[in-house]
Amino acid sequence: MSSSAVIFSLAGIGLCAIGLFGFMLHTHLIRKLLAFNIMGSGVFLLLVGMAQRSGHTDPVPQALVLTGIVVAVSATALALYLIRRWLQLSGSTELPEDDRR
Amino acid sequence: MSVLLDLLLLSSLWVFALLTLTALPLFRGVVFFILLGLMLALVWIRLDAPDIALAEAAIGAGITGVLLLDTLGHLHHRADQESSPIRLKSSRFWVALISSLSLAGLLLWALLDTPATPTMLAEQVARALPNSGVDHPITAVLLNFRSYDTLLEIGVLVVAILVGLTLADKDSAQLSLPKLPNPLLQACLALLVPLMLMVSSYLLWAGSKQPGGAFQAGAVLAATGILLHLSGFRLTLRTSERLMRAGLLLGFSVFLLVAASALIDGQPLLTYPDHLAGILILIIELALTLSIGLILLSLFTLPHFALPEQERPK
Incomplete structure (x- = not known):
């Protein structure tokens, strides 16, 4: 067991939970976007952390996360375009x- | 000792995430988000993933942060930044709290529930590495074993730009950023820009043997472009549109061409012949670097070059 991998899997779980919380709580679209990105980072940490629990580095999830980061930035840019247009x-x-609460 | 360090990083991640979501005004939240990205880069190093650390610092914290701050500046001109503070007693708060706690519980359960037979993907990669044409396992996975993912990823970037183009507001006047005629800044640029270009090409070249590669190199290239743009070295509208088109076309088409050329030989899509794999991967990486750099730069400059319709070059 690698303690770093377990600790950062936990960190990933925390980020996922914090992200979901913020995503549901906030009504401001940019805050929602930030929360969504935090959730994404949590998923990335969880993906690599859980794969490396045995203590070996695993290039496959690492490559997936690398792809994921680039996709996340294009999704963020897309969301920002939509938010600007909506504004x-x-x-x-x-x-x-979000007004009905 | 290292456990303490890890725990410190874990708590800083959580604190920065919470601050991102609660700090007022929104600008402060975005700054904490960028800090969170930088902390994540450190975490990736602790997790033995220097490739992701580079990408996270350059793309996750850098480019995303610039895009967010730019939009924030845009909001500032137009609307109130924050209209609804958090209301602790609303039903919304409790629903959010309960869902996030149950998500955490589920994920914890998944973490504790180890699979009986672990899949050893790392060993399979290590076994196939000599035939992949590169020596760095992550580059091998990205551009050889799972190159389909990477092909589609560059497709996602292209789609993001296309949607951005369709949504660009042609009605409103161009929101041009002020130029900064600062002699110190110019002097720093003269030193920084060559250095950044050098780092970018080094990252690209290093990618075949050690951490680095097309994504990181492309991100540094884009950062150079954004820095130049922000400090007042603007391209004309025409040139930046042309560059953007070249970026959209280059990476995707070169990758697709190489991928499809295997079909002529009767092989399935995206198989490289063993003796050519190294050079083909290098060609793809070169095209991807330029393309990713130009696309990420365009993601930033796109909202700034929306001119009124009649001034648009035909």
Whole structure:
């Protein structure tokens, strides 16, 4: 057992939980996006951490995470474009569904 | 000792994540998010994943941070930044808390529940490595064993740009960033830009044997472009559109061409002949680096070159 891998798997679980919490709690779209990204980082940590529990480095999940980081940045950029456009069209940084609470 | 270090990193990750979501104003939240990315880069080093550490620092913290800050500046001009503070007693809060705690519980359960027969992917990779054309296992996985993922990944980047192009607001005046005529900045640039270009090409070249590769090199290239853009060295609208098109086309088409050339030989898509694998991977990586650099740069500059329709070059 590698203690680092277990500790950072735990850290990943924490980030996933914090991310989901923020994603559901906040109504501001950029906060939601930040929370979503935190959740993504948690998933990456969990993926590599759990694969390396035996103490060996595993290149396959590491390569997957590398791909994931690039996809995450393009998704973030896409979301930011959508948020800007939404702001321009509606003048709001929240979705109408979020007003019913 | 190292356990203490790990625990310190773990707590800093959690604290920065919480601060990202709670700090007011939003700007502070974004700064904590960038800090979180940098801490994550350290964590990746502790996890023996220097490739991811490089990518996280350059892309996860760097480029994402720049994009977020840029949008924040845009918001500042137009709307209130934060309209709803957190309400502790709303039902929303409790639903969010319960769901996140149950998610944590589920994941913990998954962590404790070790599979009976562990799959040893690392050994399979090590066995196939001599035939892959490169010496670094992660590059081998990315560009040989699972190159399909990488092909689709560059496709995702292309799609993001295309959607960004469709959504670019042609009605509003161009939101141009002010130039900074600062002599000290110019002097620093003269030193920094060659260094960044050198780091980028080194990362690309190193990728075949050691940590590094197309993504990290491309990200550093994009960062150089963004730095130049922010300090006032602008390309004309026409040139940046052309560069963006070249970036969109180059990586994806070269990769696709190499992938499809195996079909002529009667092989399945994306198989490289053993003796050519190394050079083919190098060609793909070179194209990918330029392409990723240009695309990431365009992701940043795209909102800035939306001109009114009549001024658009035909």
